[in-house]
Amino acid sequence: MASASVDIYRRLLRYSRPYAGRIAFSILASLVVAGTDVSYAGLVQPLVDKIIAGGQHDLVILVPVFVIGLALLKGIGRYLQEYYIKTAGQLVIQDLRNDLQGHSLSLSMAYYGRNSTGKIMSRILNDVGMMQRSAADVLVDGVRESFTLIRLVGLVFYRDWQLAIVAFLVLPVAVLPATIIGRKIKINTRKGQSSLGNLTGHLQETFSGIKVIKAFGTEAGERHRFRTENLRFYRFLRKVLKYDSASSPIIEILASFGIATVLWYGINRVLAGAMTQGELFSFATAMFMMYTPVKRLTKVGNTIQKSLGAAERVFEVFDEAPDIADAPDAAPLAPVRGQVTFDAVGFAYRDEPVLHEFSLEARPGEIVALVGPSGAGKSTVVGLIARFYDPQKGCVRIDGQDIRQVTLDSLRENIALVDQETFLFNATIARNIRYGRPDASDEQVRAAARQAYADGFIQELPEGYETVTGDRGHSLSGGQRQRLCIARALLRDAPILILDEATSALDTESEAEVQKALANLMKNRTTFVIAHRLSTIMHADKIVVMENGRILQIGSHTDLIAQEGLYRKLYDLQFKS
Numbered sequence: 001m002a003s004a005s006v007d008i009y010r011r012l013l014r015y016s017r018p019y020a021g022r023i024a025f026s027i028l029a030s031l032v033v034a035g036t037d038v039s040y041a042g043l044v045q046p047l048v049d050k051i052i053a054g055g056q057h058d059l060v061i062l063v064p065v066f067v068i069g070l071a072l073l074k075g076i077g078r079y080l081q082e083y084y085i086k087t088a089g090q091l092v093i094q095d096l097r098n099d100l101q102g103h104s105l106s107l108s109m110a111y112y113g114r115n116s117t118g119k120i121m122s123r124i125l126n127d128v129g130m131m132q133r134s135a136a137d138v139l140v141d142g143v144r145e146s147f148t149l150i151r152l153v154g155l156v157f158y159r160d161w162q163l164a165i166v167a168f169l170v171l172p173v174a175v176l177p178a179t180i181i182g183r184k185i186k187i188n189t190r191k192g193q194s195s196l197g198n199l200t201g202h203l204q205e206t207f208s209g210i211k212v213i214k215a216f217g218t219e220a221g222e223r224h225r226f227r228t229e230n231l232r233f234y235r236f237l238r239k240v241l242k243y244d245s246a247s248s249p250i251i252e253i254l255a256s257f258g259i260a261t262v263l264w265y266g267i268n269r270v271l272a273g274a275m276t277q278g279e280l281f282s283f284a285t286a287m288f289m290m291y292t293p294v295k296r297l298t299k300v301g302n303t304i305q306k307s308l309g310a311a312e313r314v315f316e317v318f319d320e321a322p323d324i325a326d327a328p329d330a331a332p333l334a335p336v337r338g339q340v341t342f343d344a345v346g347f348a349y350r351d352e353p354v355l356h357e358f359s360l361e362a363r364p365g366e367i368v369a370l371v372g373p374s375g376a377g378k379s380t381v382v383g384l385i386a387r388f389y390d391p392q393k394g395c396v397r398i399d400g401q402d403i404r405q406v407t408l409d410s411l412r413e414n415i416a417l418v419d420q421e422t423f424l425f426n427a428t429i430a431r432n433i434r435y436g437r438p439d440a441s442d443e444q445v446r447a448a449a450r451q452a453y454a455d456g457f458i459q460e461l462p463e464g465y466e467t468v469t470g471d472r473g474h475s476l477s478g479g480q481r482q483r484l485c486i487a488r489a490l491l492r493d494a495p496i497l498i499l500d501e502a503t504s505a506l507d508t509e510s511e512a513e514v515q516k517a518l519a520n521l522m523k524n525r526t527t528f529v530i531a532h533r534l535s536t537i538m539h540a541d542k543i544v545v546m547e548n549g550r551i552l553q554i555g556s557h558t559d560l561i562a563q564e565g566l567y568r569k570l571y572d573l574q575f576k577s
Contacts, residue, residue, distance in 0.1 A: 155286045182304075452484070
């Protein structure tokens, strides 16, 4: 457990190094703040011994000068310390969040299959947010109070080392409960952040599926689910608050024993003439001031435990290695003609076989349709082309090159995807079309839209190509969204095209428009089409009939209709009327 915490500190320290200058300047300012606090305690002795007891009344005029001067010096030092240490902390957390988001994008599709979107979002937002709040408190309070405590400890030992030893006898007793409390806070913070991830996931799922929720009238059930999870999060948070709230009272109670002993012993030393009244008051002032940073540092320790609980979850993501990555000797994919070959490919999800000895070849410019019942492995086949996954057996080649031996960037530059989900970003139509080619000109964007039969409806929109599509493109119809996705693929101009149920959710009129756009898109491209509607793939050069991860039949529509096989059964089911 301790080694894990040390490792987290070490990793966080690496993020702090670029901002060492800000941190160093803040530490210097902290020394000024700590020095002023010690000076207040040090001024008590001359105030009592020389002015009050010694009768040097001409020195009274210097008291407000010193008090105001120290306050001014402390105020400037505190401002500089907090500003520079907080900005350093924010920059560290900003870098951490950037790297976490970037690393998450590099993880394979299998990782996203194991983790919900809401939980991933919670790691990047909630857990890093917890670290962000903690970093500011730890860096500001921790640095300042540590220096203040060190200087005050030095002062009390300078005033009377015997009395100082008495004062510090109680501190070892306070260490044990503080350690136990800190451990409890860390455990419950981690559990609470996990519960908050579930809460975030539920919210994301609720708002994404709001149409289904309203259609089925399940608002009450969703409210109950949310309130149950929210209550679970509160229970973990309550435990954190309970232990955090208990720390200061425990320290104060234990400190009272030390203070009582010091006052009893100190007064006896004054009465015996071993120390002056001013020295006792100065010592007592420093001691009382000393317990304030002790309590604050206890709070800082609790905050560190909260931060560690969140940091463990954050670094768990960093420790997740991408399943799909460039090989050490990977080279850019050579100019692609479009020949795609599956050579005895075997693939399984979590030991569940999906493809068995799958062998297939698509020639450049050929349209290959994949048909079969759900679960046949069609989506897995096209996912392997884009290297969303890697096969456990066999290999996939493009123009004879094993795609595991080429760079991912060069591979995906040669592939365009039109998916059934028709995902659009909450941005302008122009930006959505330009997504695969950010450097494309406005004319190239319009040309792609014309080929996709989308220019007409775009021109009718109030702001044309600058119209914002809304979240996931919900301000547009299904056919309009699909044609924008086709325009995006056209602008990409990749030699290999994947169409995954591109017309499955469209009505007949919209499908006709989209089919015309798809005809333009498929020209001179090697195209893999997944479709349940056989009417959309009758023109394919090669139809591959799949079941349970195996190829049952291959041929043209005419050839397969003539055979008594699965394709004929599927055809009869769809067209028996």
